[in-house]
Amino acid sequence: MIDEELVQLLTPEGLRNVNPDYESTLGRDEIVGLYRDMVIIRRLCNESTSLQRQGQLALWAPVQGQEAAQIGAGRALAPKDFSFPSYREHGVAWCRGVPPEDMLRVFRAVTTGGWDPQKYRHSVPTVVLGNQTLHAVGYAMGVQRDGAEEAVLTFFGDGASSQGDVLESFVWAASFNAPVVFFCQNNQWGISTPSSVQSRIPLSHRAHGFGFPGIRVDGNDVLAVYEVTRRALENARVGGGPTLIEAYTYRIGAHTTSDDPTRYRIDAEVEVWKHRDPLERVKSLLVREYKVNKATFEKVAAEAESLALKLRDDVLAMGRPDPITMFDHAYAAPHPLVDEGRREMVELGISGGSH
Amino acid sequence: MIDEELVQLLTPEGLRNVNPDYESTLGRDEIVGLYRDMVIIRRLCNESTSLQRQGQLALWAPVQGQEAAQIGAGRALAPKDFSFPSYREHGVAWCRGVPPEDMLRVFRAVTTGGWDPQKYRHSVPTVVLGNQTLHAVGYAMGVQRDGAEEAVLTFFGDGASSQGDVLESFVWAASFNAPVVFFCQNNQWGISTPSSVQSRIPLSHRAHGFGFPGIRVDGNDVLAVYEVTRRALENARVGGGPTLIEAYTYRIGAHTTSDDPTRYRIDAEVEVWKHRDPLERVKSLLVREYKVNKATFEKVAAEAESLALKLRDDVLAMGRPDPITMFDHAYAAPHPLVDEGRREMVELGISGGSH
Amino acid sequence: MASTTMTMAKALNEGLRRAMEKNPKVLLMGEDIGRLGGVFRITDGLQKDFGEDRVIDAPLAESAIVGTAVGLAIRGYRTVCEIQFDGFVYPAFDQIVSQVAKLHKRSEGVYTMGLVIRIPFQGGIGAIEHHSESPESYFAQTAGLRVVSCATPNDAYWMIQQSVEHDDPIIFCEPKSRYWEKGEVDLEGAPRGLFEAEVRREGRDVTVIGYGSSVKTMLRAADTAELEGTSLEVIDARSVAPLDLDTMARSVQKTGRLVVVQEAPHTASIGSEIVAELTERCFYSLRAPGLRVSGYHVPYPPSRIEDDFRPSVDRILDAVDRTMGYDS
Amino acid sequence: MASTTMTMAKALNEGLRRAMEKNPKVLLMGEDIGRLGGVFRITDGLQKDFGEDRVIDAPLAESAIVGTAVGLAIRGYRTVCEIQFDGFVYPAFDQIVSQVAKLHKRSEGVYTMGLVIRIPFQGGIGAIEHHSESPESYFAQTAGLRVVSCATPNDAYWMIQQSVEHDDPIIFCEPKSRYWEKGEVDLEGAPRGLFEAEVRREGRDVTVIGYGSSVKTMLRAADTAELEGTSLEVIDARSVAPLDLDTMARSVQKTGRLVVVQEAPHTASIGSEIVAELTERCFYSLRAPGLRVSGYHVPYPPSRIEDDFRPSVDRILDAVDRTMGYDS
């Protein structure tokens, strides 16, 4: 990871890295907090993977390896900010307060959404790659019109970076100087496609050609991600315009539980990245610098464990929706074809219709 | 026009400009040739505008002000290269040998194409902004697969530069290192929209974010445009990959004959640019440096004049197509709905059907 | 009085103005709609009066126009997007089909996708390629969207306001060839429901249904048919999706014969839908199969011959004759 | 022998292999189709055997996949594009509708747009959103395109080869829920014409028409109906555009009753088209209106309840009963 441009505040060994441009603003408790978030989200992710293996989820998109990128970014958000995820941002959703079981509804295939996006100021999952980046810019244009000091954060992957929508969102963000921060998790792979197919130069550079800053941050370094994102959001809030952040990280797991990564990448690569584990380096720091003791780590682990068990219970309790719910919210106002469908479904005895 | 990046070999006054990176390779006759091309295309353009005013064309998209950009680029092409225009590249079409009357067929609304694109190695007009840039990249991928030493040149405007397709074509060209040169005529306006709305920085920079060179050239300087384009095409042919050229120029006329530019721009701006006329500066050079005499200029003017008259005759001779031709080439193979349509048209007495 | 004569273009302009006056959250966005007032001048003067923040001259990218309008909707704004010409809506197709149509559902009712996508559609103005298309059936087919089309200045004035106020996303199709035709606009009357069809002319023998620019063509066909002794009932669908099938079925039950007129080619079109639905609803009343008069199944032709592509009075009358030719 | 049993996925793989062997100008392009062999493994092993230049792992952008295939076609190549899932074809919609469909015409016959766009379509695999859509009617409606769909391994094997050889652009819809079902493939027999429908089961009382994954569902419905004394004639449309209306009309003239099955919502769909066309062609034979069994007019639901969205045996039989209920 010898990369001069890469913003890194903590080495893989957990040693502080002095960076003239970025200083860590976090104290002991806050770092413990970030560590806790990462432990919890990893545990929940593992629980979800086993739930899928056990046939309780239709699919799961693991986040392992990307915890620092997501927690660093998610915790950098102010409560009033708004975020637009893709489909893998479980860590960000966690930071926004989305209940874990709500994150899993879409993977249990009982909804296409899962949580109230206005309540958590975190939009619903977007599966069509890149679409959400334009929503983020539009939302940010609304923030401007309201004269509000808020920022918008949107997530996409190295694969999605090639989509026209993402690139148009750069044009627009620059043109309107919109208060939006683009957060690209370059986890090296878009399913089986290496990120080098999408760009031969660092993705952060792409922003330069659109006239706004692009920053490459060590995506496995939660302190660096936090500071870089916080700074970019603050800059956006005060009218400084958009920033692109490329979080250089790695997807340790499969693309989804449907994927078999052994078909396209070698174990050695995965092993290398396991040594850059985002959790371990923070743990080292906490032990060495802050003398955090075993009891604290055990408490965190226990909390993660009980959240995982609760998640399991919650998921198992999610029954098959009444099919007639497919007609709910298809339209905001009454629609004759929706009414006709409902009627037919009741007549066929598929649903009692008392929805 | 104080712009350090701008490649300029000839000042608006027609004085040579020494550029360490680009040297003019053209001799007297070749420069006279470029001048002749520009005079002819301007004359043909004016003739087309009057044909439109007289109700003989449905529409016309004037090229005035952009002659150097188009002729410089068009003449830089080798015969074996292939070009993909948008809708205003009459100068390029001229360089490729497309008969002027063929260029006007689409504006007389008797076809949606107009010429044989394989014969002239110049594709048909593309009206949906940006679509053609992907075709160019695909064609270039074909050139690579054929192992041919050919390059592809594609044109688009400052407005079109914001389209997802254009931006995706940059991603692809870089990814496949395709032998394609993107030629953006930044004529400052996309209908009423100033180019600053599309980008706050020079459009040439956009390429840098995709990992290939972007060059800004004085689009009113035919010598500079020629050299920059020639070099980029040669580089592409030998495997050097894509280049983006931004030809910084100005649309002197209306967007099309349907447009009223007085609604969105001030006369003074147009006047400034009239002083940077691409034809005048070459004429000055030819007079001063090469002592080209009046007779030569008169000959060129006379040739342009007679081509304009021929164009007028040719256009007036273009009758309304037999409506049944709408069924030709809708599909390559027989199609029942096409046959049905043809039959109906004959039955209705709209066409004899003997097509 | 509260009624005045104006062109459809002016009526749309006035309707948009009123919608913006009523609700400060209403924005307009599109290419060249500000200083220029749009290539058809539909938004003429609105940027001057409402400012650049409410009448937004967009960079040149349709997917972004619609995609940012989605984000603005999430923020509580109602954006009227202008697509410059029908043939340029396709770059936005993904945002329309995957996001605009589905986000209300995906957010389980939390997001309101109250936005309008205005599309000058159909042919007849002698334009070059991509400026004369009829994409309405693509949108009609898409669950989550609604599609309407105005055929008169009065409808233009009211329907655009109703569309802006509606909570579902609406594809608003404007028959560009009728922009400059004048008609009475009742500035105060209570407007007809946005999703109701209107019987434009009563008749006995054949029900003729269409929308947009076809309405006038159908009325002219009815004039001619009348001279020949055939009485056409002309229905302006107004709402393309959902269709007001009750109004249509009532007419077909009366006449027993049906002709549908549209500029799009007929395959899997609104015309097919109307025929299929009315055949089901009026099976015992129909004395002939519903016939469609459509554009031909070829790319829209060069405009010198577009009049032979678009449904003409002659082609409508030919279909009327054919339907009358069936034994009853 | 020349006949062997394989899954539809394998049949497609073999068909593509044979197409590539026959013509060195045939390329494959798509996301993850090379090293991975595609998310459904349809292109498994082909990059290994034909190289990276012929089996191209694309950057992640559908408009570019189709747009560069257009350029490759102009250069004389024939590209089979893979769209990973139905719901991801919309970013390419503009290139498909404005370029793929129109360039043969625009070039006055000079360019041959011989390219294939493979789309795994329809639902039934328990997937998340955008992975279960039925976009075929959008393409069927578009002049300049052709749309086909295979329902058996044998058809998959032959139709993909015929599509690659055809000079018009073809949208090739693969019923993903049937990928893993096995069937006989006749490796040598002369295949049925690409645009011909096939009567999969003869019957007397009701003609039931569908395509893709619906074919098997219709056949199961026919089994059940038979037990109840109703004889269904099951037609696999195979070509969605153009439709083989002769084969269909022959059947309806015999049975007098028609049910069309599709997963897409019914508005302005292929189902509407089949009903409208056959009503016109078989007006005097039809003893009941043609009925459609379609997906409901809502966004495709979460997959836990998709079976109640997709046409089921029960819903088909219900429509059969309704059509039988009409007096003759």
Ligand SMILES: Cc1ncc(C[n+]2csc(CCOP(=O)(O)OP(=O)(O)O)c2C)c(N)n1
């Ligand atoms: C428009 C579109 N095309 C294809 C897909 C299918 N798909 C889902 S995820 C994925 C790879 C995405 O890679 P990346 O953007 O790097 O995100 P990551 O999965 O690595 O988080 C693909 C091709 C999709 N969801 N949307």
Ligand SMILES: Cc1ncc(C[n+]2csc(CCOP(=O)(O)OP(=O)(O)O)c2C)c(N)n1
């Ligand atoms: C996708 C698309 N959207 C809108 C249009 C309508 N339109 C035609 S030309 C034009 C402006 C183009 O500006 P630019 O790219 O700078 O080219 P120029 O006309 O200046 O040569 C617009 C908006 C179009 N042709 N295609």
Ligand SMILES: [Mg+2]
């Ligand atoms: Mg990735």
Ligand SMILES: [Mg+2]
């Ligand atoms: Mg321009």
